[in-house]
Structure formats: C-alpha cells, structure tokens
Amino acid sequence: MLAVLLGRLATVPGTLPGAVSQGLIWGVMAIGVYITFRVLDIADLTVDGSMATGGAVCIMLMLMGCNVWVAMLGAFAAGVLAGLVTGVFHTFMGIPAILAGILTQLSLYSVNLKIMGKANQAINVDKYELFTSLRWVKEIALHNPLVTGLLVTAVLIAVLYWFFGTELGCSIRATGANPNMSRAQGVNIEFNKIIGLMLSNGIVAFSGALLSQYQGFADVSMGRGAIVIGLAAVIIGEAVFSRIFRNFALKLLSVSLGAIIYYIVIQVVIQLGIDANLLKLLSSVVVAVFLAVPYWKSRYLRPAGKSGAKEVDPHA
Amino acid sequence: MLELKHLYKTFNPGTVNEKRAIDGLDLTLQDGDFVTVIGGNGAGKSTMLNLIAGVFPADQGDIILNGVRLNNLPEHKRAKYLGRVFQDPMTGTAATMGIEENLALAYRRGKRRGLGRGISNAERELYREKLASLGLGLEDRLTSRVGLLSGGQRQALTLLMATLKQPELLLLDEHTAALDPKTADKVLQLTEEIVSGSHLTTLMVTHNMRNAIRYGNRLIMMDAGRVVVDIRGEEKQNLTVRDLLEKFNIENDRMLLSE
Numbered sequence: 083m084l085a086v087l088l089g090r091l092a093t094v095p096g097t098l099p100g101a102v103s104q105g106l107i108w109g110v111m112a113i114g115v116y117i118t119f120r121v122l123d124i125a126d127l128t129v130d131g132s133m134a135t136g137g138a139v140c141i142m143l144m145l146m147g148c149n150v151w152v153a154m155l156g157a158f159a160a161g162v163l164a165g166l167v168t169g170v171f172h173t174f175m176g177i178p179a180i181l182a183g184i185l186t187q188l189s190l191y192s193v194n195l196k197i198m199g200k201a202n203q204a205i206n207v208d209k210y211e212l213f214t215s216l217r218w219v220k221e222i223a224l225h226n227p228l229v230t231g232l233l234v235t236a237v238l239i240a241v242l243y244w245f246f247g248t249e250l251g252c253s254i255r256a257t258g259a260n261p262n263m264s265r266a267q268g269v270n271i272e273f274n275k276i277i278g279l280m281l282s283n284g285i286v287a288f289s290g291a292l293l294s295q296y297q298g299f300a301d302v303s304m305g306r307g308a309i310v311i312g313l314a315a316v317i318i319g320e321a322v323f324s325r326i327f328r329n330f331a332l333k334l335l336s337v338s339l340g341a342i343i344y345y346i347v348i349q350v351v352i353q354l355g356i357d358a359n360l361l362k363l364l365s366s367v368v369v370a371v372f373l374a375v376p377y378w379k380s381r382y383l384r385p386a387g388k389s390g391a392k393e394v395d396p397h398a
Numbered sequence: 399m400l401e402l403k404h405l406y407k408t409f410n411p412g413t414v415n416e417k418r419a420i421d422g423l424d425l426t427l428q429d430g431d432f433v434t435v436i437g438g439n440g441a442g443k444s445t446m447l448n449l450i451a452g453v454f455p456a457d458q459g460d461i462i463l464n465g466v467r468l469n470n471l472p473e474h475k476r477a478k479y480l481g482r483v484f485q486d487p488m489t490g491t492a493a494t495m496g497i498e499e500n501l502a503l504a505y506r507r508g509k510r511r512g513l514g515r516g517i518s519n520a521e522r523e524l525y526r527e528k529l530a531s532l533g534l535g536l537e538d539r540l541t542s543r544v545g546l547l548s549g550g551q552r553q554a555l556t557l558l559m560a561t562l563k564q565p566e567l568l569l570l571d572e573h574t575a576a577l578d579p580k581t582a583d584k585v586l587q588l589t590e591e592i593v594s595g596s597h598l599t600t601l602m603v604t605h606n607m608r609n610a611i612r613y614g615n616r617l618i619m620m621d622a623g624r625v626v627v628d629i630r631g632e633e634k635q636n637l638t639v640r641d642l643l644e645k646f647n648i649e650n651d652r653m654l655l656s657e
Binding site for chain 2: 245247248249250251252253255256259260262263264265266267268269270271
C-alpha cells in the first residue's frame with residue numbers, strides 16, 4: 083500500500099510546472115477576489131460569472147481575428163462592465179452585496195452563452211498566436227506559461243500597489259476599513275465600492291482570458307466555484323505568510339503564492355488517486371474551516387496578551 | 399454661522415414605534431460659538447448632530463451653514479464643511495490603516511480624490527508637528543496601525559483629523575463618554591486648545607453637566623426635540639451644577655449619575 087502511494091507521489095515532480103502555471107493564472111484571479119473580499123470587505127460572487135466572461139470574450143475576439151492583446155483587453159473591459167452591474171445593483175438599487183453578485187453571476191451565464199453561441203469554444207494553439215498555453219509548459223522559452231504567469235503577476239502587483247497608494251486608492255481602502263469614518267471624511271463610498279468591484283472583476287476576467295488560452299478553450303462553466311478557489315488562495319496565503327508579509331504588495335504576492343500552494347496540493351491529491359469529482363467538496367470544506375478559525379479563536383480562546391498570560395498561571 | 403430653522407424629524411412614522419425626535423427645533427450659532435449641549439436620553443441631541451451631518455434627512459426645516467443650505471447635500475459632500483468626532487473611538491478612524499494614512503484621508507476632506515499620491519513627504523512633516531502638539535508621543539509612530547492605539551489616543555487622533563482642515567463647524571457627539579475619567583479630561587483639554595486656537599464654531603454634546611458648564615461660551619439643554627434652556631456669556635460663567643439642577647428641575651438619572 084505504502085509503496086503504491088510512494089510510487090504515485092514520485093510522479094508529482096513531473097506535474098509541478100503545470101500545477102504552478104495554473105496556480106499563477108488562478109493567483110491573478112485571487113488577487114481580484116482579494117480586492118473585494120479583503121480591501122472592500124465585500125464577498126463578491128460575480129467572479130464565478132466574470133471569469134467565464136473573460137475567457138469567452140478573449141477566445142471569440144481571437145477567433146474573429148483580433149490580436150491577442152486586444153482580445154485580453156476586451157476580456158478585461160467585459161469584466162469591468164460585469165463589476166459595474168454588480169456595483170449598481172448594490173449601491174444604486176440597495177441590494178445586499180452577496181445577492182447583487184449572485185444576480186449578476188446568473189445573468190452572466192446567459193450572456194456568456196450568447197457571446198460564444200454555444201457552451202464551449204476551442205482555439206487552436208497552432209493557428210492562433212496565443213499569449214500563453216499549456217503546450218509550452220516544458221519549453222525553455224519566453225512564452226512558457228510559468229514565465230508569462232510570473233510576468234503578469236509582477237506587473238499586476240506593481241500596478242495595484244501604485245493604485246492603492248493614490249488618493250483614490252487610499253479612499254477605497256478606507257471605504258472597506260471603516261465606511262462611517264470614510265463618509266465623515268468626505269469619501270463617496272458608493273462610488274468607491276463600484277470602482278473596486280469594476281477593478282476586481284476586470285482582473286478576474288483577465289485571468290479568465292489567460293486560463294482559456296492556457297487550456298485551449300473557453301467554457302461556460304469554467305468559472306464555477308471560482309470564488310471558493312479565490313478565497314482559498316487568499317486564506318492560504320494569509321495563513322502561511324501573514325506574519326512576514328505586511329506590506330500591501332507582499333500581501334498581494336502572498337495571495338498569488340496561496341493559489342500556487344492550492345494547485346500543488348490539489349495536484350498531489352490527484353496523483354494520490356482521489357476521485358477528482360470530490361475536489362470541489364474538498365475545497366469548500368478547507369475554505370469553510372479556514373474561515374471559521376479566526377471566529378473560533380476569538381470565541382473560545384483567551385486573547386493572548388501580557389495580562390492574559392499572567393492570569394493563566396496564578397501560582398507562578 | 400449655523401442656522402437651524404423649524405427642524406422636524408420623526409423616526410418610523412406611521413408605525414407603533416413612531417418617535418418624534420426633533421420637534422420644531424430653532425437654533426442659531428454665531429461664528430466662534432462653542433456650545434455645549436445637554437439633555438436626557440431621547441432629547442434629540444445626537445439626532446440634531448446627525449441631521450446637520452446628513453446621516454439622515456430632515457423631514458422639514460432648513461439647515462444653513464454660512465449661507466449654504468445643507469439639506470439636499472449627501473453626507474460625504476457635507477463633510478467638506480464639517481469636522482466630526484463620535485462617541486465610539488472605533489468610529490472615527492480606520493483601524494487597519496496607519497496613523498499617517500488616516501490623517502492623509504482627513505487632509506483631503508472636501509477635495510476631489512484622484513490619482514495623485516496618497517501622502518506626500520511635505521504632509522508627513524505637518525502631521526508629525528500636529529501629532530506632537532497632542533503630547534501623546536504619536537509623532538514617532540506615523541506608520542503604526544491605528545488599531546494598536548488606545549481609545550483615548552484614537553479619540554485624540556480623530557479630533558486632530560476633524561480639525562486638520564479647518565471645518566466651518568465642529569460636531570462632537572459625546573466624544574469622551576467611552577473614555578476613563580482621566581483620559582476624558584485629557585481629550586477635553588485638547589478639544590478646548592484646538593477649538594479656541596482656531597476659533598472653531600463647535601457643538602459639543604455631553605452627559606456630564608460639570609463639563610458642559612466648564613467648557614464653551616454657551617450651554618443649551620434640549621428636551622423632546624427642542625432647545626429648552628439657552629445660557630450664555632456671564633450667566634454661563636457663573637453657572638453651577640446645583641443651579642442647573644434646581645433651576646431647571648432636571649430629573650434625568652443618567653445626567654445625575656454622571657454629575
């Protein structure tokens with residue numbers, strides 16, 4: 083039995099480049115989730131839909147003959163629009179954020195079908211000039227998805243680091259941190275939430291564009307459960323790196339690293355022979371437990387502090 | 399000059415919980431007035447401040463600050479004219495952001511927020527100077543997260559944020575009620591220094607009658623959504639807690655307790 087397991091584990095290193103590439107692409111998506119979930123303090127379920135929208139728009143634009151960069155820009159813009167819809171639902175129409183996201187996500191399912199004309203559209207890596215592809219994962223070249231994934235992540239983190247240091251970016255962070263204080267300081271928090279949702283979904287759709295190229299097709303259900311994977315990446319990143327990464331740029335990096343760890347773990351689990359149908363169940367359980375830990379800590383453990391430490395051992 | 403004219407506000411109208419919180423309130427503040435506001439629970443003190451700040455709209459009446467009618471402006475636009483400090487030290491600052499980031503947000507109150515830098519180095523010098531004037535040692539902790547500060551430090555910081563850009567009106571809503579007595583005194587002292595230093599027109603709600611008498615140049619008492627007592631000038635200076643209690647037959651428990 084052990085020998086069988088070890089034998090299966092021995093195949094893991096060969097699958098690592100693929101797992102890491104996938105982790106990098108989903109890391110981009112998770113950085114989008116971080117903006118809503120951690121910066122704005124909104125759980126935005128739009129992403130399940132906007133991920134597929136990004137993939138659909140990118141593939142269809144390329145099939146129509148657009149340059150890959152134009153196609154990816156189009157995907158980003160489509161995601162921004164999706165975020166705008168959720169933002170308007172939430173602020174102007176007063177719908178709770180979770181429900182606003184679900185409404186957009188559901189309507190995007192129809193939109194995505196309309197964009198693609200059917201549930202799935204493939205793109206041939208030999209006939210089109212893609213930015214990234216699974217095919218090149220073991221090539222030593224600039225278009226290796228590991229390289230492109232790293233490049234995209236680095237540029238994205240740099241741009242976001244700059245943006246959240248601007249006046250507007252700071253006021254968006256304040257909106258999530260304390261809406262009352264923000265209003266009192268003249269911040270238009272409704273406007274800021276919309277901007278944040280647009281930016282987040284633009285990034286998620288861009289990640290969808292990368293993923294569809296990487297796997298060679300866009301699928302109407304490719305974003306199903308994306309929010310859970312995004313949250314898993316955010317949470318794993320924080321659990322592993324929060325003690326050493328305090329700077330905002332490093333926090334974003336930890337989200338990307340969280341996604342990579344997530345995909346490596348998934349890869350190992352698959353290699354060990356687990357039923358792949360159970361993966362989404364596993365992901366949900368892991369995310370649920372990690373989300374519960376801070377709550378349990380605050381509820382059942384004494385706050386760790388100097389006075390607390392004294393109370394613990396009165397005989398010392 | 400602040401003018402409140404025939405203000406009305408009713409919460410939950412048409413239900414069993416209907417509550418007329420402000421009932422035909424008239425009040426005029428001259429420039430530089432430092433007015434302390436007392437009154438029992440439900441007298442409408444906080445509601446008055448929230449109406450001015452735009453937390454919720456008035457049913458009727460006018461709110462006019464230096465000639466500008468505020469009624470139809472949303473809360474974040476009124477913020478341009480107002481400095482506010484709240485009862486809960488958690489409300490006025492963003493805990494997960496740094497001291498300098500909080501100050502920088504306040505420094506841009508009433509301005510358009512674009513893609514310029516969130517904090518400039520020149521500002522940092524200003525903040526260091528202002529923080530030093532609080533005397534709490536915060537000037538060496540510019541980048542510390544505000545969540546690490548004590549309640550008193552946070553209130554002092556909120557006060558600084560409210561006045562960093564000189565407001566046309568400063569609204570203090572029981573801003574020392576959540577602090578221990580010693581810290582409360584310190585924050586009140588700071589309040590007086592800042593208010594008198596910049597001649598700020600100020601409304602300060604308090605439950606502590608002694609403080610209401612000691613600070614400011616004018617004292618008003620509210621009851622059932624109106625001003626029922628208005629004492630200023632010399633009469634205010636000679637006022638004692640006993641006078642207040644006897645003259646105006648105050649029966650509110652909480653006010654007596656905090657006396």
